[in-house]
Amino acid sequence: MTAMAERHTGTRTATEQQRAEQVGNVRQQAVRYVWAGVRIALGWTFLWAFLDKTFGLGHETESKAAWINGGSPTEGFLNFGAAGPFKDFYNGIAGSAWADWLFMLGLAGLGVALLLGIGMRVAAVAGGLLFVLMWTVVLPPESNIFMDDHLFNAAVLAGLALTAAGDTLGLGRTWARLAIVQRLPWLR
Template sequence: MSAPVRYLLAGIRLALGWIFLWAFLDKLFGLGHETTAARSWANGGSPTEGFLGSAATGPFTGFYHSIAGGWLTDTLFMGALLAVGVALLLGVAMRLAAGAGALLTVMMWTVVLPPASNPFMDDHLVYAAVLVVLALLGAGRTLGLGARWAEAPLVRRSAWLR
């Protein structure tokens, strides 16, 4: 793969990593972009209650309403945002991060069906596909720690950690 392509993929990886990490930080501290400080997770707010509890539409509405604002739902959601964001920014565990990030974004897509601007396609599905492409093409090796990560004994024995 040529150097320009590797750097382009690394830039996309870093951008997506920041998207996930920013969502985590904003929901944790209420930095005022999407979440106010008063509604932040650090101040006792729920990062999932609003979206899952009131924005959910379509065939999975009942399911999402039933898990909205739950301790486990909030913890898993925030953990996924943090883990995927950090892994993408560092370029490590790309297969795991891509799988988790794709699952998370596809689940977020299912919250509001059909999407407002298209019969089925929206940015969540595009993010999921891009995450998988980044992992398959080894985007963590450029401007990241992916090459060093791949040399760790545990990672060499467990391909799914690459």
Template sequence: MVDIAHQHDTPAETINRPAGTPTPPRVDDNGRPAPAVRYLLAGIRLALGWVFLWAFLDKTFGLGHDTTSAKAWIHGGSPTKGFLGSAAKGPLTGFYHSLAGTTFADVLFMIALVAIGTALILGIGMWLAATGGAVLTVMMWSAVLPPASNPFLDEHLIYAAVLVVLAFLGAGRTLGLGRLWATTPLVRRLPWLV
């Protein structure tokens, strides 16, 4: 094991590591994640941002991946009707069926997808993106209880947890505008917008 706070090996780690094997740095002198860790987090942030942004683009324009052009939002299709209207199952089925295809649900869902995806890709508003993304993915998880491949866990809960970790670790500062965003007067006055 590595004592991250002090950047040195514990005795057990020293015994188990082959002689001459370097220890990769995990934190820098200021206690921030080391560059390799920051770039890995930035890559995960960008990938999750693309997941949300792609869902928005496909549902809006019917790019043919999951949404045909005829069912695109710009052609009068509903981005929530198919999933919430037919795929929802479990204890919350009635609630989700009542939302399926409503203008309120469609608009709110699409705003959430584009806002979360854009914030993640730009690396700004990470707390808002993490909170919104976690709420959205947990709702998507709760719409299909129990999940098909596990008694309770699926990728939506993993996405929610990863989004929160990205916000905690400041993942928007690497390969993103998070560092610049944090210096704006608005964010200085309202630090929860970081």
């Protein structure tokens, strides 16, 4: 059978199959790098928020309001940003030490985990929870009755974990070989 006849009948030649596999491999590699870039960008977003709130770097947090200068990283957002059905709850915990510590540890931990590509499952769950809670602070969202960037970012975190985004440009594979991660795969 000639190559023309093989193409006509729907079968591929070995060369055509190799080309298709190469294209598939290039596409898969590109997808891995895109997800790694998204992971690093989101990790930097968390780490920057931690650094700015801790040291008052002047972007969102003035020096006098920095955590190290006695400011509260949760007070402003939870007191003045809260709206909707959970407003009283969030106003009540605004500025409390436990909320400040939990929030700041979350920002730092998520930032480091995402930047390094480690603990992606834990980071996806913890970060997703943080984003959903932040979404509930501002209910209903200003720009859309339902969807806003908090829910979108929670979904992105799920995508990062599901695609093993920490393995590309990160320490995900090394992390996965640790004995504790082998014993407790949810730490992957």
